Amino acid sequence: MLLEVEEASRDEVFTDMVRIARDHRGSIENGTVVRIEHDGNRVFAIARGLQGRNKDAVIVMDEFVRRKLGVRARSKIDSNNIRKAKRWEKLTWYLEATNPAVHVPAWVAVISLGLGALSVLLGLVGAIIAICAA
Structure with missing residues (x-):
């Protein structure tokens, strides 16, 4: 229709x-x-x-x-x-939303997730270095 x-x-x-x-x-x-x-x-x-x-x-x-x-x-x-x-498209909507009250927190969440992943990675690298140096 x-x-x-x-x-x-x-x-x-x-x-x-x-x-x-x-x-x-x-x-x-x-x-x-x-x-x-x-x-x-x-x-x-x-x-x-x-x-x-x-x-x-x-x-x-x-x-x-x-x-x-x-x-x-x-x-x-x-x-x-x-x-x-779809689920991935919903995330796209959050990131592309016209309303700043929607897309600003979404970008902060994505950046925070990236920084969290980087922190875990650096922690693992530090632990591996400490184990190898011992």
Whole structure:
């Protein structure tokens, strides 16, 4: 089914969220990270519902999501090109999110994980050196 693209309200800009009526989301639950593809472009977003518009064949996106997908208001997107994101893709969403409240902590976590791994590696090297020197 084709969904017509609509502009999101001002308070939903920078949220990386799309609103799709429950009847057109299939098995995708509210709050799920989804992957949307259109004309070779892809974007990750959080799927939310459209209260009071459960029958409307529309998808509501902010300007940034539309720009990444290469669509305009009134364009059509095939609902078959919207699916749940895989685990690795969810991490991609966190790191690429438009909202700084999402992507800054994600990058801090990735950097911390890298530093933790480096610390373990240096500890092992130190232990091996100590064992060999004894």
